[in-house]
Amino acid sequence: MEQHRTRPPQHGPRRGTPPAPLPPQARRRPEGVRRPSPGPARPVRPSRRLPNPRLTGLGGGLFCGAVMFLLGYLDQLLFGASLTVYGVLFLPVCVLTALWVRGSDLMIAPVVVPIAFAVGLLPVADGSGGTAGELMGVVTALATQAGWLYGGTLVAGVIVIVRRIRLVRRRRRV
Secondary structure: OOOOOOOOOOOOOOOOOOOOOHHHHHHHHOOOOOOOOOOOOOOOOOOOEEEEEEEEEEHHHHHHHHHHHHHHHHHHHOOOOOOOHHHHHHHHHHHHHHHOOOOOHHHHHHHHHHHHHHHHHHHOOOOOOOHHHHHHHHHHHHHHHHHHHHHHHHHHHHHHHHHHHHHHHHHOOO
16 A cells, blocks of 8 residues: 655755855855965974774674684794683773774674684684584583683773763764
């Protein structure tokens, strides 16, 4: 069954929005009028801020999962699959994921972080005897390293909550 609109569409700009800028042809100056000089040029300073990428929910999950897998592989190569080193390396990845996810996808960060922890355990887990042995090694590592997993998820959750509160307050001010 077809539904019809009960209200006609509203044309024109919304109240409270600034008017649209004029096209370049309409902004021409009359003959003989000069633009004032901008003054002396200021030197450009290089920015020393950290990168501030904004990842989508999927991008945040892929970033976190790929980084944890690579860190797990490096941990296995350099430290002999030390689960403590892996757990310590997990915390900054949680922080970066929670900081770099864009505002509209904030709640995804505490969800993808534990999944990435499990993905990164694949090269680190001590499993032998085929697929069942590998799976048992990952489950054992998840059970013994639950503190790192909960801690990283908690850190990501707190950062996401703080960012969400700041975002809501900023929107209310505007």
